[in-house]
Amino acid sequence: MQWRDATRAAELAERLAEIATEASDHADRSALASDQIARMAEKAAVAAERAARSAREAARRAADLTIEHREQRLPVADEALVTARASEAEARSRYHEAELTADRHQGPPASTYHLAHDGQQDPRGDRGSDRPLRSPP
Secondary structure, eight states, rough: OOOHHHHHHHHHHHHHHHHHHHHHHHHHHHHHHHHHHHHHHHHHHHHHHHHHHHHHHOOOOOOOHHHHHHHHHHHHHHHHHHHHHHHHHHHHHHHHHHHHHHHHHHHOOOOOOHHHTTTTOOTOOOSOOOOOOOOOO
């Protein structure tokens, strides 16, 4: 019986040795994989930092350009506004002068009936026209 117990103990020891070897191999592979993952994560972090620096620099340049363009365009826009308002005032003045000149040359305004009916007098009374009433054609 001791021989059997000794054989069984030897077989168990052999199986435990195999299991320990497999576990050791698995631990080595896991450690290697973990190491590779850690290196990849480090590289990704470095790339992310580089991208963040680049994005901050691009944003700073865009802000600088925006300020520069606004500072250049604002005086031009102000000048255009002043010019447009002056042109509007001048055009309004010329319009009113032309309107006054036309009123002086034409006399009192003709009635709308007169204008719509080819120079005939308004049958409701004279409304600015001194032309005689004609028969319609």
